[in-house]
Amino acid sequence: MTIIDKDVTPAVSGRRTRTTEKQRNDQEPPATEVTELGEIFARQRAAFAGTSAPSLQERKDNLLKLQRLVEQNRLILVEAANADFGTRAAFETEMSEIVGTISIIRYMRRNLRSWMAPRRRSVSIWYRPAKNRVEPRPLGVVGVVSPWNFPLHLALIPAATALAAGNRVMLKVSEFTPRTSAVLKRLIEENFSRDVFYVTDGGGEVASAFTSLPFDHLLFTGSTQVGKIVAKAAADNLTPVTLELGGKSPVIVDEDYPIARAAATVAWAKLYNGGQVCISPDYVLVPRGREKEFATAAQEAARKLYPKAAGNPEYTAVLNERHYDRITGYVTEAKALGAEVITVEDPELGRSRRQLPLTMIINPPVESTVMTDEIFGPVLPIIGYDSDRAAEDFVNSRSTPLALYVLSTARRRQKHWLTRVTSGSAVVNDMMVGYLQNDLPFGGRGGSGYGAYHGREGFDAMSHLRPVMYQRAIFGRTGGQMLYPPYGKVADVLLKLMRRI
Known part of the structure; x- marks a missing residue:
């Protein structure tokens, strides 16, 4: 290939x-x-x-x-x-x-x-x-x-x-x-x-x-x-x-976290560089019943960030037609499968410039392509979860993400999510800025890669971290030379001591 x-x-x-x-x-x-x-x-x-x-x-x-x-x-x-x-x-x-x-x-x-x-x-x-x-x-x-x-x-x-x-x-x-x-x-x-x-x-x-x-x-x-x-x-x-x-980096919105604040943070991160970031939030998990509330808040936040997408020189376009068609194909498929789709503005307004507005999909089927492929664009699935265990299993049953985003106000709850959910890296109460920390390694696990830089x-x-031993002698002999043959009483005593220490 x-x-x-x-x-x-x-x-x-x-x-x-x-x-x-x-x-x-x-x-x-x-x-x-x-x-x-x-x-x-x-x-x-x-x-x-x-x-x-x-x-x-x-x-x-x-x-x-x-x-x-x-x-x-x-x-x-x-x-x-x-x-x-x-x-x-x-x-x-x-x-x-x-x-x-x-x-x-x-x-x-x-x-x-x-x-x-x-x-x-x-x-x-x-x-x-x-x-x-x-x-x-x-x-x-x-x-x-x-x-x-x-x-x-x-x-x-x-x-x-x-x-x-x-x-x-x-x-x-x-x-x-x-x-x-x-x-x-x-x-x-x-x-x-x-x-x-x-x-x-x-x-x-x-x-x-x-x-x-x-x-x-x-x-x-x-x-x-x-x-x-x-x-x-x-x-x-x-x-x-x-x-x-890369991979599908999730956002977990804890039950104690303000929805409006969460939506504003996610909207910024999802639209940065047109969503074409390896650590862009791929989908959001919110407490069941609050999916529409989150979508409405994200819609408002996106409009504040970008009053319009089409023709806006500050709104980054999808790189090319092939990627634009791939991303919009996820939305078309999700609609056909019965999922609700909410957009910030009419996608046709920016079609010629490939400026796709924030497009949210409420509870798309888990087998839909938008939930299996890395999206790499301004499309955001919003998934409701019924319990902590359900959210943990949802993430952990998939390929290990490059990044995990936890939005939670209580330290105990933050530690809970970080302990239970696997990822290459994690950020608590923010998005993507972990990559910008010069003293933190960056890398994935499993399907999101391995190694770090x-x-x-x-x-x-x-x-190459080469191990080097510099030996020095005392009175012409090193410690190791005390164990050379022919083996005598000194070697026997040293061997007994080595077994004990």
């Missing part, structure tokens, strides 16, 4: 289509594009093997270079993202792609010295006066496959983490945001040697070839379906992988 961001070909429907020779030629990338991947990988591997690990200053210089190219090209990147989406709120691009990226890179630079330092470990009494250390070492060549929904941030933060750990980086950016990808590729080529940091923006065949390279670590952000393919490709090379896969945990994931 061919790997593409958030999708797999052939189509999910499995229907066979006749492909013309022209179409086939259009789909095939130039042979040099795939060949170049192998050549660049070999160059980076050779460069890594031929030099010592980058110093602290070299790593900080690389991070500063990344930070400055984002800062100095801020407006170009904002314009590129807007062109890729059709409409992409400039503030959201600034907040997520520019400020979010710069903030994390600054945090890395401030903390890099301590992350690189050897870490003390205790020594067994029998081997003293040795000393034990865990010494972070670069892995080698790290591959990063980034998605289209945040085409700058989700490309540069994993890459920056790999550079901070002293690695060489090969980055595959999304072909679905061609303008942003082109700008990013140009900026990296102008500022970095290809032996240190290389970017390709090829299509599906390039992505498949990319993930088949024997990287020393591979980080992929995208769908669970494609993540499985990436993991299988990496397994052939025994390449360790970090998978950030951000903060020290990200640095460690991109490093």
Whole structure:
């Protein structure tokens, strides 16, 4: 299968289509594009093997270079993202792609010295006066496959983490945001040697070839379906992988939490970037009987945030027609199955611009596609629950979500939900901002991925934490040498002591 961001070909429907020779030629990338991947990988591997690990200053210089190219090209990147989406709120691009990226890179630079330092470990009494250390070492060549929904941030933060750990980086950016990808590729080529940091923006065949390279670590952000393919490709090379896969992140509104406040928080999070966020709230669980109350409150909140969706330059559009049709297909199916649908405004008003208003579905059937697929858009199922156990089972019976959102005022109740419901990460009484905490690791579990990046945990994931024992002798002998043959009385006494201590 061919790997593409958030999708797999052939189509999910499995229907066979006749492909013309022209179409086939259009789909095939130039042979040099795939060949170049192998050549660049070999160059980076050779460069890594031929030099010592980058110093602290070299790593900080690389991070500063990344930070400055984002800062100095801020407006170009904002314009590129807007062109890729059709409409992409400039503030959201600034907040997520520019400020979010710069903030994390600054945090890395401030903390890099301590992350690189050897870490003390205790020594067994029998081997003293040795000393034990865990010494972070670069892995080698790290591959990063980034998605289209945040085409700058989700490309540069994993890459920056790999550079901070002293690695060489090969980055595959999304072909679905061609303008942003082109700008990013140009900026990296102008500022970095290809032996240190290389970017390709090829299509599906390039992505498949990319993930088949024997990287020393591979980080992929995208769908669970494609993540499985990436993991299988990496397994052939025994390449360790970090998978950030998204999934259906639930919101649990506790019985004690004000509905209006909950609805306002959810409406903001669901509409941010047009709902195209891997940790966007996917569905909401509210106490049974309060579903319509929540929907009405969310409708009012959305109208305050965006008095209109259609034609609003601050209301981010769905990326392309295919995704728009996929998302609206969920609504059409739910209606056909008898679910009630509530919208903030007439969807046809923004159809030509792909600006889909907040659309809520009350208690859709559990077997409906909107309740099995990751929505990745401004459609929000609202589900009533009868008891804590029912809500817990509803979430836990599904694939583990990347994020869990608990809205509850009582600490005891917050702890209750966090203890009973499994997720990759969690936020209490807010949405999505957990990702923006520079010192918290970020990653999934099960169907939402595995491994983590951000903060020290990200640095460690991109490093080999090599254990090193430094032995020292006393009067010409070490503790271990006391146990060498021929075994005598001293060895017998030591053995008895070792059995007791």
